[in-house]
Amino acid sequence: MADLGFQHETRERDGVFHVYFYKTATLANGEAADVNDAFKTIDARQEDPGSFLPSVITQAQSMQQGEILHIIQSFEPTPLYDVLGKMGFEYQTEQDANGDFHVYFYRMSAGPSEDEIAEAASLSARMSEYIDVEPERIEALIGIVQAFYDGEDVTLLRQRFETEIGTISPVEFAFLEQKMTELGISDAKFKARVEELLSIFKRSLEKAKTPEFPPGHPIHTFKLENKAIATLVEEMRAMAQAEDPADEAWWQEALDKLWQVNIHYVRKENQLFPLLEKKGFDKPSKVMWELHDDIRAAIKKARKLLDAGDMDGMLAALPTALDGVMDMIFKEEKILWPTSLSMLQEDEWIAVRRGEEELGYCLIDPPPAWPPEAHTPSAPAQKSAVSPTKTTRAKAKPFTPSSKKPRATVGAIALEEGYLTPEQISLVLQHLPLDITFIDEFDEVKYVNHGEQALMADEETVAAFKAGALNETTSWNEEGGRFVYHTLIAIRDTEGNYKGILQVTQDVTDIRALEGERRFLDWE
Numbered sequence: 001m002a003d004l005g006f007q008h009e010t011r012e013r014d015g016v017f018h019v020y021f022y023k024t025a026t027l028a029n030g031e032a033a034d035v036n037d038a039f040k041t042i043d044a045r046q047e048d049p050g051s052f053l054p055s056v057i058t059q060a061q062s063m064q065q066g067e068i069l070h071i072i073q074s075f076e077p078t079p080l081y082d083v084l085g086k087m088g089f090e091y092q093t094e095q096d097a098n099g100d101f102h103v104y105f106y107r108m109s110a111g112p113s114e115d116e117i118a119e120a121a122s123l124s125a126r127m128s129e130y131i132d133v134e135p136e137r138i139e140a141l142i143g144i145v146q147a148f149y150d151g152e153d154v155t156l157l158r159q160r161f162e163t164e165i166g167t168i169s170p171v172e173f174a175f176l177e178q179k180m181t182e183l184g185i186s187d188a189k190f191k192a193r194v195e196e197l198l199s200i201f202k203r204s205l206e207k208a209k210t211p212e213f214p215p216g217h218p219i220h221t222f223k224l225e226n227k228a229i230a231t232l233v234e235e236m237r238a239m240a241q242a243e244d245p246a247d248e249a250w251w252q253e254a255l256d257k258l259w260q261v262n263i264h265y266v267r268k269e270n271q272l273f274p275l276l277e278k279k280g281f282d283k284p285s286k287v288m289w290e291l292h293d294d295i296r297a298a299i300k301k302a303r304k305l306l307d308a309g310d311m312d313g314m315l316a317a318l319p320t321a322l323d324g325v326m327d328m329i330f331k332e333e334k335i336l337w338p339t340s341l342s343m344l345q346e347d348e349w350i351a352v353r354r355g356e357e358e359l360g361y362c363l364i365d366p367p368p369a370w371p372p373e374a375h376t377p378s379a380p381a382q383k384s385a386v387s388p389t390k391t392t393r394a395k396a397k398p399f400t401p402s403s404k405k406p407r408a409t410v411g412a413i414a415l416e417e418g419y420l421t422p423e424q425i426s427l428v429l430q431h432l433p434l435d436i437t438f439i440d441e442f443d444e445v446k447y448v449n450h451g452e453q454a455l456m457a458d459e460e461t462v463a464a465f466k467a468g469a470l471n472e473t474t475s476w477n478e479e480g481g482r483f484v485y486h487t488l489i490a491i492r493d494t495e496g497n498y499k500g501i502l503q504v505t506q507d508v509t510d511i512r513a514l515e516g517e518r519r520f521l522d523w524e
Contacts, residue, residue: 041070044077045100053079058290060084060105061188069105076101112181120181126280127178130343131171140165141176142183148197149185158200167204170338177283191287195327205334210341216370218271218352219337221361225264226329228363232257233322240315248306251314255303257363261325264362265292268332270422271352271359272340279343284336291331295324358422435505438491441466441498456486457501465490466498483509 040059044052052073060069069089071077080103081091089105096102112120144161148154161168180190190197198205213220236254239246269292273285298321305313344352353370361367420428429436429449437455438447443462445455456475457465464470471492476485489502 039068039070041072043072045072045074056080057083060089061186071103071105073101073103077103112184112186117182120179123280123282124178124182127175130279131175133172133175137165137172138175141168141172142179144200145176145197146183148200154196154199161200162203168201170205170208170335171342173201173205173335174281174339178281180283187286191290194287208334208338210333210337214370216353216368218349218356219341221356221367222264222332222337224364225362226333229261229264229325230329232363233325236318237322240318245315248311251306255299255306258321258325259299260362262296263360267356267359271355275344275348275352276340281339281343288331291324291328295321295328298324355422358426433506437503438500439503440500453503453505456503457488461488462501465501468498482507483512
């Protein structure tokens with residue numbers, strides 16, 4: 001088989017030898033790629049079920065033709081067969097003596113599958129209905145992109161672009177992004193080299209400007225946050241290069257502030273991306289979202305090193321996070337914002353603004369209402385007269401299912417278990433038969449589900465929560481003939497850090513009076 005250009009991998013399991021023959025890529029120096037580089041193993045038996053499928057897909061997207069992905073799972077991962085099949089993988093499944101399944105996925109095609117290309121073409125056609133681009137210019141720009149992925153020199157391509165074409169608009173670049181799959185370029189391949197590709201067009205894109213909008217407009221808010229983020233990054237870079245780069249407390253505070261970019265990204269992911277996706281522009285949902293995840297991971301890594309007392313390690317890891325943040329600001333200011341403004345109408349921007357308050361803001365105060373006559377949660381709320389066991393609901397209507405079930409993760413927030421959209425989260429909290437108030441670690445009321453409520457925590461209780469001496473306390477009283485039960489719970493993160501207080505109030509008068517039994521079907 002070696003004479004035919006194959007390499008092999010031999011693995012022994014339960015006394016049986018398994019030999020896998022495959023061809024690997026040829027490196028630039030003419031040598032074959034290393035066998036271990038072509039054989040990837042994911043032992044998913046101990047992984048969280050919720051993260052199993054996304055982690056496998058991420059790994060699969062980065063694999064090249066001829067590479068093998070070996071999955072070990074305690075059950076047969078049947079859903080993977082279809083998902084990875086559409087990505088160009090063949091598979092072989094075996095079960096060992098312990099009952100564990102070993103599935104070997106072999107990538108037959110490194111590029112998008114025919115189904116993916118057809119779907120991408122459909123999305124590009126839909127996107128073209130909402131933007132104004134000249135087909136001749138797009139074809140010329142595609143020539144530059146194809147030459148880039150064929151390995152031509154970036155400097156020469158930049159010169160060719162500036163000589164033959166001259167300029168590229170934000171919308172044109174966004175449309176090129178959307179057509180990548182049609183050109184046979186996978187999302188993983190595009191993401192891996194997006195900065196290089198941008199460097200060809202950067203001088204032209206840098207001239208792009210976004211119109212000014214009044215305070216409260218989502219674009220004005222996003223841009224205001226970017227200014228605050230850029231200022232913070234400059235301060236952190238200057239401190240990192242100083243002879244005495246501050247103490248641990250300064251960096252803890254700085255990294256806490258930097259983590260607020262997550263709020264900025266979550267608003268994009270949940271407020272903006274779904275609207276663009278409906279109009280055929282889904283690359284932000286796919287590629288930019290993954291870039292967000294890379295930045296989040298880089299910030300977490302720097303924070304983990306700092307928490308471990310490794311200042312030098314933190315300073316070494318920090319540039320990856322800061323560079324990623326600044327690169328993202330460029331993509332937003334010079335491509336995403338202008339393209340979004342070209343594709344979305346004012347009523348859609350109003351919908352974006354209406355949902356912002358649920359997610360919060362990054363390094364800035366909540367903006368004013370927009371349009372000015374619109375009501376937002378930032379405005380003072382009137383005190384609710386809702387009782388602790390009642391919620392305000394619209395008149396019930398019969399449920400009529402739509403013809404197409406929506407994708408669960410589009411516009412949704414990843415929680416510890418499952419996904420919920422901001423609307424679902426708000427509805428769930430509003431319909432709880434409890435009054436909930438959340439006070440953050442700085443003693444500010446951040447959320448109430450049924451209107452303003454009297455705060456129950458006194459200074460002594462708050463101090464005990466903050467000191468870690470108390471985690472929960474209860475009280476009860478009678479009000480107007482009703483028996484009301486109160487619970488105060490210290491909210492702590494996974495590392496035990498105090499993050500605030502959850503106050504829960506419930507009218508339990510009717511519950512205390514219950515006797516016997518009642519089934520759910522006895523609702524009449």
